[in-house]
Amino acid sequence: EFTDGNGCTNSCDFDITVNPLPVMTCPSFGDYCIDEPAFVLSGNGELPVGGTFSGPGVSGGNFDPAIAGAGTHTLTYEFTDGNGCTNSCDFDITVNPLPVMTCPSFGDYCIDESAFALAGNGELPVGGTFSGTGVSGGNFDPATAGVGTHTLTYEYTDGNGCTNSCDFDITVNPLPVMTCPTFGDYCIDEPAFALAGNGELPVGGTFSGPGVSGGNFDAATAGAGTHTLTYEYTDG
Numbered sequence: 001e002f003t004d005g006n007g008c009t010n011s012c013d014f015d016i017t018v019n020p021l022p023v024m025t026c027p028s029f030g031d032y033c034i035d036e037p038a039f040v041l042s043g044n045g046e047l048p049v050g051g052t053f054s055g056p057g058v059s060g061g062n063f064d065p066a067i068a069g070a071g072t073h074t075l076t077y078e079f080t081d082g083n084g085c086t087n088s089c090d091f092d093i094t095v096n097p098l099p100v101m102t103c104p105s106f107g108d109y110c111i112d113e114s115a116f117a118l119a120g121n122g123e124l125p126v127g128g129t130f131s132g133t134g135v136s137g138g139n140f141d142p143a144t145a146g147v148g149t150h151t152l153t154y155e156y157t158d159g160n161g162c163t164n165s166c167d168f169d170i171t172v173n174p175l176p177v178m179t180c181p182t183f184g185d186y187c188i189d190e191p192a193f194a195l196a197g198n199g200e201l202p203v204g205g206t207f208s209g210p211g212v213s214g215g216n217f218d219a220a221t222a223g224a225g226t227h228t229l230t231y232e233y234t235d236g
Helices: none
Strands: 031-033 052-054 071-080 086-096 108-110 129-131 148-157 163-173 206-208 230-232
Touching: none
Parallel strands: 031 086, 108 163
Antiparallel strands: 052 071, 071 086, 129 148, 148 163, 206 230
């Protein structure tokens, strides 16, 4: 409205439009393990579609759990409509750490030892699974694994579905290579004699069998006939 110098008044009407902010619906996400690959944030229920994401671990519309780190992270979804009005909403993504692993420890084993359970030798957390050469049903069989140092794996999945593993070694040693001594025939009345020093290798083992006592063989005690004796050696 305007009044001029003559006292005449006139007026005109005009409009102003006030636009509302966009009505926002944030996306929803579950928990993620820290070693999962980066993934696209869009397409998980956000409305209106076509906005932008920001926050820890966000780059180019993707979320990277490893970059964000373990913990619950608050991200933002922002949208600007055709009127230039901008609104946003916040949502959370939780990143769970991997289980902290402690591998079991083992000594060396001879190749002829029986298969044994791997569990219960210091592994943490307990309740995981073992894999590798010579492993079956949670047991390790030295004969199946063969001679050498074998790297086995202990893997555990926690209640969040996050999996971690650690590697450990078991060494399987071969049996000593044996050479038995050689002997001729003896008369039953010959005096007892030492069995050692007749070509056996490695030296330093023990003898057993009919007529053997204290490392000596007594023909009279053994009696007439062909007798099978044993030479046994245990290495370092």
